[in-house]
Amino acid sequence: EVQVVQSGAEVKKPGATVKISCKVSGYTFTDFFMHWVQQAPGKGLEWVGLVDPEDDETIYAEKFQGRVTITADTSTDTAYMELSSLRYGDTAVYYCARGALDYWGQGTLVTVSS
């Protein structure tokens, strides 16, 4: 059974950095891209970027370029999303999702508050 489990909620101050994890099981980690998606409160889905765990290649949305880093650790089958220079507008639930976004994590709420 495929499982995608994310780390818990985070509260950060403006300007700080947050790193969220996404641990998978039930399939070969390197066989699928891992995407990250942002959903601000009451808003729609916005694609952040992806990593190919096989070769660590990444692609980022223009909006997040320069502030986001997505990585994959094949020794632990875990993907990470790091977002820096946090601003109030980054308050959102962040999801990781496999491949064709067929399996999603439960979401991680990141709150940016002073």
Next chain:
Amino acid sequence: QSVLTQPPSASGTPGQRVTISCSGSSSNIGSNYVYWYQQLPGTAPKLLIYRNNQRPSGVPDRFSGSKSGTSASLAISGLRSEDEADYYCATWDDSLSGPYVFGAGTKVTVL
């Protein structure tokens, strides 16, 4: 503002057929597969349709997808109360703004 245009809302009574449109351009829908996701309140999105019209295992055949040119649509037939959710179309985009793009979402209400 998304490069994929969806109506903000749609509604129907139980048993009716509801259709949601998703309009794009030659750089996204026109040259890539379309995906549809369902998001029930307070939950993570779920893949509903992939590669324009394919249903993952477990998705009822009441849900169907189609694509023509630079537009796609999702149809829900035999509408049920549990179909009340937000629906998003998505696809790859060959422009610089973001390789994978979502529509803004359509809220389906069962009257």
